[in-house]
Amino acid sequence: xxxxxxxxxxxxxxxxxxxxxxxxxxxxxxxxxxxxxxxxxxxxxxxxxxxxxxxxxxxxxxxxxxxxxxxxxxxxxxxxxxxxxxxxxxxxxxxxxxxxxxxxxxxxxxxxxxxxxxxxxxxxxxxxxxxxxxxxxxxxxxxxxxxxxxxxxxxxxxxxxxxxxxxxxxxxxxxxxxxxxxxxxxxxxxxxxxxxxxxxxxxxxxxxxxxxxxxxxxxxxxxxxxxxxxxxxxxxxxxxxxxxxxxxxxxxxxxxxxxxx
Amino acid sequence: xxxxxxxxxxxxxxxxxxxxxxxxxxxxxxxxxxxxxxxxxxxxxxxxxxxxxxxxxxxxxxxxxxxxxxxxxxxxxxxxxxxxxxxxxxxxxxxxxxxxxxxxxxxxxxxxxxxxxxxxxxxxxxxxxxxxxxxxxxxxxxxxxxxxxxxxxxxxxxxxxxxxxxxxxxxxxxxxxxxxxxxxxxxxxxxxxxxxxxxxxxxxxxxxxxxxxxxxxxxxxxxxxxxxxxxxxxxxxxxxxxxxxxxxxxxxxxxxxxxxxxxxxxxxxxxxxxxxxxxxxxxxxxxxxxxxxxxxxxxxxxxxxxxxxxxx
Numbered sequence: 330x331x332x333x334x335x336x337x338x339x340x341x342x343x344x345x346x347x348x349x350x351x352x353x354x355x356x357x358x359x360x361x362x363x364x365x366x367x368x369x370x371x372x373x374x375x376x377x378x379x380x381x382x383x384x385x386x387x388x389x390x391x392x393x394x395x396x397x398x399x400x401x402x403x404x405x406x407x408x409x410x411x412x413x414x415x416x417x418x419x420x421x422x423x424x425x426x427x428x429x430x431x432x433x434x435x436x437x438x439x440x441x442x443x444x445x446x447x448x449x450x451x452x453x454x455x456x457x458x459x460x461x462x463x464x465x466x467x468x469x470x471x472x473x474x475x476x477x478x479x480x481x482x483x484x485x486x487x488x489x490x491x492x493x494x495x496x497x498x499x500x501x502x503x504x505x506x507x508x509x510x511x512x513x514x515x516x517x518x519x520x521x522x523x524x525x526x527x528x529x530x531x532x533x534x535x536x537x538x539x540x541x542x543x544x545x546x547x548x549x550x551x552x553x554x555x556x557x558x559x560x561x562x563x564x565x566x567x568x569x570x571x572x573x574x575x576x577x578x579x580x581x582x583x584x585x586x587x588x589x590x
Numbered sequence: 591x592x593x594x595x596x597x598x599x600x601x602x603x604x605x606x607x608x609x610x611x612x613x614x615x616x617x618x619x620x621x622x623x624x625x626x627x628x629x630x631x632x633x634x635x636x637x638x639x640x641x642x643x644x645x646x647x648x649x650x651x652x653x654x655x656x657x658x659x660x661x662x663x664x665x666x667x668x669x670x671x672x673x674x675x676x677x678x679x680x681x682x683x684x685x686x687x688x689x690x691x692x693x694x695x696x697x698x699x700x701x702x703x704x705x706x707x708x709x710x711x712x713x714x715x716x717x718x719x720x721x722x723x724x725x726x727x728x729x730x731x732x733x734x735x736x737x738x739x740x741x742x743x744x745x746x747x748x749x750x751x752x753x754x755x756x757x758x759x760x761x762x763x764x765x766x767x768x769x770x771x772x773x774x775x776x777x778x779x780x781x782x783x784x785x786x787x788x789x790x791x792x793x794x795x796x797x798x799x800x801x802x803x804x805x806x807x808x809x810x811x812x813x814x815x816x817x818x819x820x821x822x823x824x825x826x827x828x829x830x831x832x833x834x835x836x837x838x839x840x841x842x843x844x845x846x847x848x849x850x851x852x853x854x855x856x857x858x859x860x861x862x863x864x865x866x867x868x869x870x871x872x873x874x875x876x877x878x879x880x881x882x883x884x885x886x887x888x889x890x891x892x893x894x895x896x897x898x899x900x901x902x
Contacts, residue, residue, distance in 0.1 A: 345660060345663055345691070345692040345693075346659075346660055346663035346664055346735075347659055347660065348659055348660060349659040349660060350660055350690060350691065350692055354689070354690065354692065355690065357689070358686060358689050358690045361686060361689065362686060365678055365679075365682050365686065366675050366677035366678050367677035367715065368677050369677075423675060427673070427674070427675040427676065428670065428672070428673035428674075429673060429674065429675050430673075431640060431669050431670060431673045432667075432673065432674075432687060432731070433690075434639070434640055435638050435639070435640060435661065435662070435667045435669070436661060436662045436687060436690050436691055437690070438638075438639040438655060438656035438658070438661060439656065587601070587635070587640070587641050588635070588640035588641070589635065589640070589641070
């Protein structure tokens with residue numbers, strides 16, 4: 330602080346001032362923001378640690394014949410399926426709770442681009458997390474069950490379906506965060522609304538529509554069995570209700586709302 | 591170049607900003623003065639697209655802020671130094687924005703050094719920063735994209751006297767290079783020491799604006815006499831508004847020459863006669879920004895040196 334004169338301007342790429350940052354750059358920044366805070370970093374570390382524990386426990390307590398890739402994957406995907414939506418919520422709500430939105434939206438005034446970058450970053454993070462989970466599960470299966478019949482059957486479609494499961498789950502988190510713009514209410518809503526919904530849907534009155542709108546029931550088997558056309562239809566309608574609708578409401582709110590301290 | 595044309599904003603059914611117009615030219619520092627809650631922050635948020643005016647238009651470089659392709663490279667913004675993620679390291683907070691606006695990462699080091707945050711400070715999480723350190727980080731952030739315009743809301747808040755002097759020199763050098771600065775404060779002294787132009791906002795409206803010299807002239811004359819009673823009577827007859835200062839002086843809302851002629855014509859001996867300058871500006875600021883203070887009676891009570899107390 331010896332001098333208060335400004336350094337010579339660093340005209341490295343003057344063009345940059347008149348060019349919009351590419352969407353890819355914004356996605357990279359959003360990914361960076363998910364891992365460069367203490368909370369964000371440990372949430373991801375914890376997800377992987379819990380996955381490891383869950384898979385190991387599954388190997389210890391389960392019957393050796395059950396140690397097919399499909400059955401271990403079903404357990405191994407659960408921690409990520411539970412925690413990625415929280416990362417999705419925080420990705421949006423921290424802009425309000427930590428007030429970094431004043432910086433983010435001043436640097437990228439077209440707010441829908443920021444939300445778009447957050448969605449793409451969520452997809453990238455979910456897929457990366459899936460790769461970690463699949464690696465852990467595959468290693469565990471290799472160790473635990475050499476030679477069990479059908480150990481590796483349907484591995485490719487199951488990984489694909491798990492990708493749909495994790496990605497859609499995290500986007501539901503982003504959508505809930507975007508609707509409520511506050512971490513705690515969004516997390517509470519994320520974990521209580523679907524349960525409350527399941528309770529309501531179990532009434533016989535709703536028996537016919539329940540499978541179409543219950544996200545938990547429609548999506549949980551994605552990492553366990555190959556989906557039929559009907560199951561995909563159930564998953565699609567459930568995601569329209571729990572993912573697309575809140576996402577649109579959230580987009581509407583974020584683009585109109587005052588960004589204030 | 592910043593321009594506001596009759597911008598108006600209602601929040602929660604209350605007009606927070608009413609019909610505010612001003613221009614900030616390149617090479618100048620404009621001070622935006624007003625008590626807390628007068629509408630400074632809302633005005634600044636409208637300039638940078640975080641808030642949409644109900645009426646009127648805010649432009650930067652002749653266009654809307656949100657139409658700037660990469661605004662961080664042309665406009666440096668510091669609206670709230672505490673609006674940083676507490677779990678992020680100081681250096682990383684700058685690096686994220688540098689990444690976003692496409693500025694080389696080495697500029698982060700340059701700016702940390704410029705604002706006096708050393709390696710250790712850069713590695714600490716922002717949650718552990720003092721207000722002064724956050725303010726320095728915020729200034730570094732505003733300067734990151736090598737902008738032409740700076741919009742700073744209460745940048746001196748939390749800085750120690752040495753830090754304030756340092757910031758004034760920094761802003762001076764920025765303006766001398768042709769930059770445009772708009773900075774707000776609720777403390778007259780902070781703005782008066784650095785601004786070429788000032789505008790005072792109260793109750794959502796610009797009460798007065800002009801160059802520093804214009805406002806100081808408008809501020810009146812300090813006069814001191816052995817026979818104060820006679821002097822008061824003279825001013826009263828002449829219809830001039832006066833305020834008591836330090837007991838035996840008067841602040842007269844008139845130019846020194848007018849006061850001198852009145853004293854001469856009435857044979858009053860003056861011991862002191864001088865432009866009121868900052869004392870008068872304080873009075874002006876206080877009157878304009880205090881509800882019911884805009885129509886002071888002659889010989890109103892003494893000057894309030896503590897503007898903060900009056901405006902808190």
